[in-house]
Amino acid sequence: MSIFDQELKRKGTYSVKWDMLKDVFGTDDLLPMWVADMDFLPPDAVLQSMKKRLQEPPFGYTFVPPETARIISNWLEKRHSWKTSAAWYMYSPGVVPSIATAVRALTEKGDQVLTMTPAYPPFFSMVEQNERELVLTQLIEKNNRYEIDWDDLSEKLKHVKMFLLCSPHNPSGRIWTEDELKKISDLCNQEGVYLVSDEIHSDLVYRHAKHVPAALAGDNAPHIVTFVAPSKTFNLAGMQASAIIASDEDVRKKLQEDQGKQGFFTLSTFGITAMEAAYSDGEEWLEQLIDYLEGNLEIVRKGIGDIDGLYLMEPDSTYLLWFDAREKGLSEDEMKEALYQKAKLGVDTGEKYGKGGEGFIRMNIASPRAMVEEGMARLKKAFG
Ligand SMILES: Cc1ncc(COP(=O)(O)O)c(C=O)c1O
The missing domain is CATH 3.40.640.10 (Type I PLP-dependent aspartate aminotransferase-like (Major domain))
Incomplete structure (x- = not known):
């Protein structure tokens, strides 16, 4: 088991990602894969x-x-x-x-x-x-x-x-x-x-x-x-x-x-x-983190193959993934309905990233692998 597989309790810690779902998405029963922080402990050297x-x-x-x-x-x-x-x-x-x-x-x-x-x-x-x-x-x-x-x-x-x-x-x-x-x-x-x-x-x-x-x-x-x-x-x-x-x-x-x-x-x-x-x-910890994120990215690549009309823009960097959902032909509101109401997945829709972002989705994969797998299952539920 990797150190990054550990599931942390983030709810109730004044976490924007976990505790502000209702304010941002209107409901707090979503799997939070939005704000750009990680559901991982920092390096032990930092904690010490x-x-x-x-x-x-x-x-x-x-x-x-x-x-x-x-x-x-x-x-x-x-x-x-x-x-x-x-x-x-x-x-x-x-x-x-x-x-x-x-x-x-x-x-x-x-x-x-x-x-x-x-x-x-x-x-x-x-x-x-x-x-x-x-x-x-x-x-x-x-x-x-x-x-x-x-x-x-x-x-x-x-x-x-x-x-x-x-x-x-x-x-x-x-x-x-x-x-x-x-x-x-x-x-x-x-x-x-x-x-x-x-x-x-x-x-x-x-x-x-x-x-x-x-x-x-x-x-x-x-x-x-x-x-x-x-x-x-x-x-x-x-x-x-x-x-x-x-x-x-x-x-x-x-x-x-x-x-x-x-x-x-x-x-x-x-x-x-x-x-x-x-x-x-923190360098050794970072090397392990990058390997873990590579693994999460591979889960996404496999999962996305099962979802028609959704494409990953291959990243060079960051745990923030950018999906092209334009082929689905959904409006921003329809996309939000599919993601937040139907699939209960807290990801960003692309419009807020400005011109050219319409029809895209941004998902954060810096979470334990089990959560990334659940995220992909929910993405499939939204669009499959
Ligand atoms: C490109 C970029 N710049 C800045 C920030 C936020 O920086 P800070 O929290 O240091 O203000 C983010 C957070 O997501 C980011 O993605």
Whole structure:
């Protein structure tokens, strides 16, 4: 039995995924396979570090020590061959707050900000809620894979101030190649556009694929800002700890100014402890996790063969799977009825991921295998 087969009690723990079903889906009797966290314990090394820290009260004001940057930097070099300097690091309670900070710090009200669609919804809302104009470039599907519309992207980059990139891409799990990233970085550089790369999913990579940091592909050019976090990789979203990496001092000053305006000063004691422990001692656990997710993905590939008109977009990365259900010809409401009322399966329908997401479904497979099997049975019930 794998450590990931263990079924955890998550109901009643203030879990968004398990305890907010009624608020989001209108009913709480669904199998929750939506929000992007995992139904797995984090690495034991993280739990031990946190227990040790708990024995060292009080929990007064703290700061992120220089050691934290060195630990993350070692991780990025080891896992992704990206050498970063400790001076490039800043911190943030989350990647979504970092997106908002970058938008506010590096663009003005009314400026245009470009992103791809479909996309993780805060890529839209953080731009619009900060009163910038959202510009979209729609991904093109070719051979069951998303491709960049280069003509459209190049044209739109002429007018925008920032390009928000999701790398790897949520919701499809597509990894952008080194050549693609270099081309994106060169185009942004040429047009004087900031390239802001959300790499929160970059450690959850399937065995056939390889993530390349955008800043590595772009030679750490000053216009590139990167976000990384242990939250997805090690299931620590509730610890609210993430990093912003920017090689340019002037860019960092602007980002710091915005964080200063919010009164943001530091991460929490347990956020720092968990982040350091995860990046220092979590690698072996991550290797096991990736193997387990490969197994879950195989269950899905087998199961989907039995469901007519439903297709998996093969992921390179992430435990979030993107299914194409357009052949079913159902409206969004009919799809919700089939999934939530008939099959009792709590997955996201694609419309909320923006243009191009209509008719798709996003399902989270970071759960014990038995639950993934049940999820596939329910998907079949919804559409079979
Ligand atoms: C691409 C992407 N960015 C950011 C986040 C959330 O980041 P955080 O919880 O650090 O704000 C998610 C969560 O699903 C995500 O998929």
